[in-house]
Amino acid sequence: MKKNIFYAQSGGVTPVINATAAGLIDYVSRNKASFGKLFVGKNGIAGALNEELIDISKEKSSELRKLVHTPGGAFGSCRIKLQDPVKNEKEFRRILEVFKAHNIGYFFYNGGGDSQDTTLKISNYCKANNYDVTCIGLPKTIDNDLPVTDNCPGFGSVAKYIATSTLEASLDVASMANSSTKVFILEVMGRHAGWLAASAGVIKENKSMPPHLILLPEVIFDEKKFLQETKTIVKNYGYCVIVASEGIKNKKNQFIASSTSKDSFGHAHLGGVAPKLANIISNKLSYKVHWAVADYLQRAARHLASSVDVKQAYAIGFKALYYAKKGVNGVMLTIKKQKAKTYKWEIKYTKLQNVANFEKELPKSFITKDGFGITSICKNYIKNLISGEDFPPYKNGVPVYAKLKLPLVKKKLKKFKVSL
Amino acid sequence: MKKNIFYAQSGGVTPVINATAAGLIDYVSRNKASFGKLFVGKNGIAGALNEELIDISKEKSSELRKLVHTPGGAFGSCRIKLQDPVKNEKEFRRILEVFKAHNIGYFFYNGGGDSQDTTLKISNYCKANNYDVTCIGLPKTIDNDLPVTDNCPGFGSVAKYIATSTLEASLDVASMANSSTKVFILEVMGRHAGWLAASAGVIKENKSMPPHLILLPEVIFDEKKFLQETKTIVKNYGYCVIVASEGIKNKKNQFIASSTSKDSFGHAHLGGVAPKLANIISNKLSYKVHWAVADYLQRAARHLASSVDVKQAYAIGFKALYYAKKGVNGVMLTIKKQKAKTYKWEIKYTKLQNVANFEKELPKSFITKDGFGITSICKNYIKNLISGEDFPPYKNGVPVYAKLKLPLVKKKLKKFKVSL
Numbered sequence: 101m102k103k104n105i106f107y108a109q110s111g112g113v114t115p116v117i118n119a120t121a122a123g124l125i126d127y128v129s130r131n132k133a134s135f136g137k138l139f140v141g142k143n144g145i146a147g148a149l150n151e152e153l154i155d156i157s158k159e160k161s162s163e164l165r166k167l168v169h170t171p172g173g174a175f176g177s178c179r180i181k182l183q184d185p186v187k188n189e190k191e192f193r194r195i196l197e198v199f200k201a202h203n204i205g206y207f208f209y210n211g212g213g214d215s216q217d218t219t220l221k222i223s224n225y226c227k228a229n230n231y232d233v234t235c236i237g238l239p240k241t242i243d244n245d246l247p248v249t250d251n252c253p254g255f256g257s258v259a260k261y262i263a264t265s266t267l268e269a270s271l272d273v274a275s276m277a278n279s280s281t282k283v284f285i286l287e288v289m290g291r292h293a294g295w296l297a298a299s300a301g302v303i304k305e306n307k308s309m310p311p312h313l314i315l316l317p318e319v320i321f322d323e324k325k326f327l328q329e330t331k332t333i334v335k336n337y338g339y340c341v342i343v344a345s346e347g348i349k350n351k352k353n354q355f356i357a358s359s360t361s362k363d364s365f366g367h368a369h370l371g372g373v374a375p376k377l378a379n380i381i382s383n384k385l386s387y388k389v390h391w392a393v394a395d396y397l398q399r400a401a402r403h404l405a406s407s408v409d410v411k412q413a414y415a416i417g418f419k420a421l422y423y424a425k426k427g428v429n430g431v432m433l434t435i436k437k438q439k440a441k442t443y444k445w446e447i448k449y450t451k452l453q454n455v456a457n458f459e460k461e462l463p464k465s466f467i468t469k470d471g472f473g474i475t476s477i478c479k480n481y482i483k484n485l486i487s488g489e490d491f492p493p494y495k496n497g498v499p500v501y502a503k504l505k506l507p508l509v510k511k512k513l514k515k516f517k518v519s520l
Numbered sequence: 521m522k523k524n525i526f527y528a529q530s531g532g533v534t535p536v537i538n539a540t541a542a543g544l545i546d547y548v549s550r551n552k553a554s555f556g557k558l559f560v561g562k563n564g565i566a567g568a569l570n571e572e573l574i575d576i577s578k579e580k581s582s583e584l585r586k587l588v589h590t591p592g593g594a595f596g597s598c599r600i601k602l603q604d605p606v607k608n609e610k611e612f613r614r615i616l617e618v619f620k621a622h623n624i625g626y627f628f629y630n631g632g633g634d635s636q637d638t639t640l641k642i643s644n645y646c647k648a649n650n651y652d653v654t655c656i657g658l659p660k661t662i663d664n665d666l667p668v669t670d671n672c673p674g675f676g677s678v679a680k681y682i683a684t685s686t687l688e689a690s691l692d693v694a695s696m697a698n699s700s701t702k703v704f705i706l707e708v709m710g711r712h713a714g715w716l717a718a719s720a721g722v723i724k725e726n727k728s729m730p731p732h733l734i735l736l737p738e739v740i741f742d743e744k745k746f747l748q749e750t751k752t753i754v755k756n757y758g759y760c761v762i763v764a765s766e767g768i769k770n771k772k773n774q775f776i777a778s779s780t781s782k783d784s785f786g787h788a789h790l791g792g793v794a795p796k797l798a799n800i801i802s803n804k805l806s807y808k809v810h811w812a813v814a815d816y817l818q819r820a821a822r823h824l825a826s827s828v829d830v831k832q833a834y835a836i837g838f839k840a841l842y843y844a845k846k847g848v849n850g851v852m853l854t855i856k857k858q859k860a861k862t863y864k865w866e867i868k869y870t871k872l873q874n875v876a877n878f879e880k881e882l883p884k885s886f887i888t889k890d891g892f893g894i895t896s897i898c899k900n901y902i903k904n905l906i907s908g909e910d911f912p913p914y915k916n917g918v919p920v921y922a923k924l925k926l927p928l929v930k931k932k933l934k935k936f937k938v939s940l
Contacts, residue, residue: 113695115688143698172691179700263918268535268820271592271921275533277561279601284816305917312620372795395812396704400688403824406869406917486917497826497906498683500692500783 102134103205105421106148108141108181109240110211110218112255113173115261115402116413117240118502120210121175122225123417125156134425139509144217145209148195149518153509166502168414169492171402174504177211180518182218183223194516199226199233201512206234208420212241212252216432216453217456219273223430234424236296237432237433237452242399244295245459248432248450252415256485257262257407259299261401262288262343263486265394266300270310270341273390277339283330283381285391286311287374288398290345293461294318296398297345301474302482310341312472315373317347318462319471321356327379327384329472334387344373403499407488412445419447443484522554523625525841526568528561529660530600530631532640533593534674535822536833537660538922540630541595542588543837545576554845559759559929564598565629565638568615569938573622573812573929586922588834589912591822593922597631600938603639612645614936619646619653621932626654628840632661632672636852637876642796654844657852657872659834662819664715665879666781668870669854673836676829676905681821682708682763683906685814686720688731690761693810697759703750705811706731706796707794708818710765711741713734713881714738715764716818721894722902730761732892735793738882741776746797747804749892754807764793823919827908832865839867863904888904 107124109117121140128138140154141147147154154175156164167174185192199207209219214238223235239246244255266286273284290296294316301314312333315321333340348356357372374391381389418432423433431449438444466478474482492499527544529537541560548558560574561567565835567574574595576584587594594872605612619627631640634656643655659666684707693704710716721734732753735741751762768776776907778794794811801809836853843853858864886898894902913921 109695113692146698170691171688173695174691176698177695178698179696260917264823265817265821267918267921268591268822269816271590271594272533272820275529275593275595275597276595276599278566278598286817288806302916375792375795390815391813392815392817393811393813394817395810396689396692397685397706397812397814400692401685402688403684418567424664449900483916488917489911489914491909491911496722496903497908498687501687504862 102136104136105138105206105208106141106153106199106202106204107138107208108144108147108210109173109175109177110144110209110215111177112242112399113171113177114240114242115257115400115405116253116410117210118167118170118174119410119413120238120240120253120417123414124208124420125164125167127418127421131421131425135421136203136205136461140175142506142508143176145180145182146178146518148198149191149516151198151302151511151513151516154506155509159504163502163504164230166500168410169402170501171400173365174181174502175506179339181214182221185221192222195222196226196229196231197513199231202509204233206424208236208238210238210240212243213246213455213457213459216452219432220452220456223452224414234429236420236424236428237455238420239432239434242296243290243293245293245461246455247458247460248454250437250445251435251485253409253413255267255295255384256406256412257401257404258296258398259482260406260486261398261404262296262299262394263302264404266302266311269392273339275339279386281390282334283340283342283389285344285377287344287346287391287393290317291347292317292459294345295462297343298462298474298478299482299486300343302486304473308337311343312337312340313342314473315342315344315348316462316467316471317349318467320351321348322351323380327380330381331385340443342377344377346373348373381462390480399464402492405490406486407490408485410490415447423449434448443487498517521623522556524556525558525622525626525628526561526573526619526624527558527628528564528567528630529593529595529597530564530635531597531660532662532819533597533826534660534662535591535677535820535825536629536673536830538587538590538592538594539830539833540658540660540673540837543834544840545584545587547838549842551845555841556623556625560595562928563596565600565602566598566879566938568618569611569936571618571933571936574926575929578927579924583922583924586920588830589822589910590921591777592822594844594922595926598680601608601634605641612642616646616649616651616932619651620928624653628656628658628846630658630660632663633666633875633877633879636872637861640853640872640876643872645865652710654849656840656844656848657875658840658898659852659854662687662716663710663713665713665881666875667878667880668874670857670865671855671905673829673833675715676826676832677821677824678716678818679902680826680906681721681818681824682716682719682814684824686731686761686763687723689812693759700808701810702754702807703760703762703809705762705764705794705797705809707764707766707811707813710737711767712737712879715882717763717893718882718886718898719906720763721903722899722906724893728757731763732757732760733762734893735762735764735768736887737765737769738887740771741768742771743800747800750801751805762797763870764797766793771795822897825910826906827910828905830910835867863907
């Protein structure tokens, strides 16, 4: 009997995570002889815990075709981190029970570092309990902080959004600087790694051009040096554009935008660096400051996706089943740059152990000596990933995105109380 | 001897104000027999006061052709409000002196309500001093708050950006709501008029769909009612998307995002409604909240311009000289919807007296009874204006925008100290 597939989306969503789902769906529909049904977890791994399995075959194919250009997580995502099965086996027992009940032979979990940890734990637990299931992690994170893979699906599109938005907002502040706003601050995502803030740097061709200052979590925030630089830049060029990562910290290792709230992974919930910096500049230098916080706008901006990113995200989904069919198991798929003059890439894989719970920071060679900019190595790396446009279709002036019904498979088990 | 033209950009810039400049440049180049040189004020009216006139003929034509798709104010804008010439004649005397020295016979000022007031004052002053100059105001404001004209160039593109961004961010929060963020707040521009916040409403097809709450400056902010609605929406639909205008006020007529700083027009410098609302919801309802402040990102987002808006902005510039040639004077150009089944429009004009210093709010018929949404009349109005895409060209993953050199005409007068 053919084994069924369980796929789920996890963690913060991206403009292209649904493209990975689209790749997976396409591979299954072309290889019906090898696979059973494709079930998708409603709200990530919560779908397995709650036995809420979406039956893809009951969705309209016209809507499924829109997944490749639809942002967000079309099936719901989650911020649930499974505990160590040695300490708390309950959830793992339940997942195994659901896998058995629905004849799941393939598990694909689409997420970042925390989600790869979940995939690894489930893989180990099933193995220890003699249940045969192929477990493959599919990378996804706008933060681009997964190791081994050259880059992560999701990053390229958000980087393109940040580079474009910085370019555009810079033209705005440059027009106004003579008699009004002199400083503009854009806050972008990135808790511990500055990949996204760095991406604004691709538009800078010389010292006078924006972004004048990039604030990275990899570089300690020194208020005095920051104010000095801002003042010099305004004096020299008339205005100053700053791109700040939400995760910048001072030398006491405190977040500049400190907050007491934390998400369920135990990460501090940040946001608000831009207004804090604006306040510092306004008080100490008396410049008029404008600031923007892109937040979900950056993470959902499918209208400005990079075509390289869309292709890679799709390929990750497509190749997941290709490799599973070949017997590959216990890995996360990776994107690897090929040796070539122009940018070419391929989908490879690495053991889950190599990637779970590890955050890849910007290498030192990617950051300029003064700590406020990116080097040409970094620029070239990012330029490849933001390359090409992949516009969604529009109707009545706005993009047309997939509207799924998310019909659930009939439950076979008793209700389970998720205590996470 | 043919008279020269003086054109300048004023107030907050837009994604399409340079399209108006492009229309003007094209008309002049096709009608060289009728007009002298085209000079553009560096930094708006400050260019006249400082005798800083940009000589368009010395710019590369390949760069000038990019103006139609370049955001920001390519020649610099300003926030300078001329005083009453009866009280303070100095600046007017100077402008007249500069107009005479450079043989200016046409003055086109491209701005919002305050700028139309400047155009009117200069027109009256020149007339009173027997200097013959055609003065025409060219509308521009993302706030869409100018009277008489059906709409303002700049609004359609920003409205398209807000509608699209709200749609996309809503898909993001909907994916996360089960175990994480339940409320998302987007703060948009609009000091006294809610046109921009309203524009998010075009994506809503039924009550369950986002944006669930639109907070308009035309409707008094009632915290209790707001919290009640938010709670009900989260209970019913799992998540709540809120679009808030920066200018919302409480029943004491205080801005929710109050601030002590003011710009030179005497307007309070706002920004920060979203984090304030997030704080209220987080404290009173204990939901996890995310918030974004679009600020200049919305105002500069040429990458997402509406093609209707670009065409109208261009036509305003083109028709400015067409009407000037016909002897029209002392007016602001307007956009008028034609009686037709599909949306058609034409460029007309109205006396400057009718538009200076007047802010057009959202009509009551555009707002739903509960005060949190827009009616179908409003939807249809906005849908026309956000219609069609007009993507800029891209290179290396980012849009290609005009890079001007802004060469100045040789000064003929003594230096003038601008005291504004």
